[in-house]
Amino acid sequence: MVDVTDLRLDQETLQVLTRASIQTQEGETFDISLAFALDWRELSVEQRRTTLGKLKDPLVLTLDGKIADFSTAKFEFDLDGDGQNEKLPGLAGASGFLALDRNGNGTVDDGSELLGAQSGNGFAELAALDEDGNQWLDERDKGLSQLLWWQPERTPIALVTLGIGAIQLTPLDTPFQRLGDEKGVLRQSGIYLMESGEGGWVQQVGLRV
Template sequence: MKIQQAATNLTSQHQLREEHIREESLHLWVGEQRPLFADEAMPPATPLDDSTLVELSAQAKARAQAIHRPPSATAEPVDEPAGKEDPKLRTMRLILEALTGKKIELARFSAHDPAQTPATLNRGNNGDENGPAGQGWGMEYDYFAGYHEEETMRFNATGVIRTADAREINFELELILAREFSESTSISLRAGDARLVDPLVINFDGKAIELTEMKFDFDLAANGHQEKIPFVGPGQGFLFLDRNNDGVVNNGLELFGPASGNGFNELRQLDEDGNGWLDENDPLFAKLQAWMKDKNGNDYFLNLATQKIGAILLAPAATPFAMKDGGNALVGQLRESSIFVKENGTVGAIHEIDLAV
């Protein structure tokens, strides 16, 4: 081939994008009741119409204020003589220093009003019957580091070539190269009375409670991060209260348990008449739903009242049982169980399960 004349156009585009993400949080508190920290927000509430407004009795208001009032406390740096540092604090400090590579200074907290502490620390109406006594402090440490890299290159060539033997060659060529790489590291550490991830599960079909091997993305801890969580089996669902009336489950704050570590205790706060049952006497009972999934993983919701459930007993019994997959890996820990009663007199089970996430 002998080129006599040519008109060519060669272009290329190259793009490289790198993204680094690092997030770190540390929460420390004194008392078995975990407070809501400043970096944690409840889902935005939508205005309620008159039909959904609830006027609490004086007894219920006093009970709610006792639960949500955090103990007043001051903090001062820990300045212990050498060798006399509290063993628990020392262990916590060394773990955090190993994880972060930074020097950690802990603070000592002292309550101003000890008389309020028992009401704040009370985990239920029956004291120890609802669980073992806590350690009186808690720590949550979460660390996430992520790196994502994308590179693309596009090469285009077009033109016309004329050869000595009078041939004309029109050509168009495109070449695309692309690659992508991601890596992440996450650390989650809980100590003391740190929050347990334990939503309540309602069992409609009466079969043995089960957790799926398939996992779904959900912000269970209500910290803005999606976690891989197992779901419950067919005929079972997570108990759900649509707190902002948007028709979806936004995060773990709309379930019962993830926010405090005690789902039945959270449910007990809705028992306005204090009879130990959640029933038609309690205004929010009519809003309770079960969050369920079909065989394709799509969400749907069942209202408890429309399913003819008339009451839930708020005094659970301890029912410890490890829930494991085929490889003997822990996927959940059954902690407590209670019952619900249907309008026709039949009885079903409701469970508190710690999810392994």
């Protein structure tokens, strides 16, 4: 435990705009434009006893076009794959962890199957599945069919079942230190493409453990 006294005036802003044009094998072209903005400011004087939590960096995919969002609840999960559960911030709304079903059992066993949770670079793990090297994980890459969207305490859903057809593998650095009332840190943001032509965010977030 650490005794901390804070006297702070903090402000952080971030604006992100990304565009992509994708041509399918059938010759159809989809143009995607996505944006988000974050603003945080605080003036505080605080005395507290706290522990300095570690950060773990899983990928979060959000289905409704918004960015990664956290709930007030916590859940227990073996993030390190060491047989011991950690308490983690839950995800809210349409946000879910991006998992790779390594053993094909249709579930998320521990942090070794959450992309980025142990390596710290989930986008690099995705890039290793890009068989044709086109910087998109898409229908040409068999790894896409192994990816799951997972909200804790719910059954994982395959990305292909959700209609997700491609994930961009060249994310933007989008650092923001106080995401979701300081439950996490935003590090990188990439986009995914639905079969319908719509898009959304895949983001690397640092969870406070």
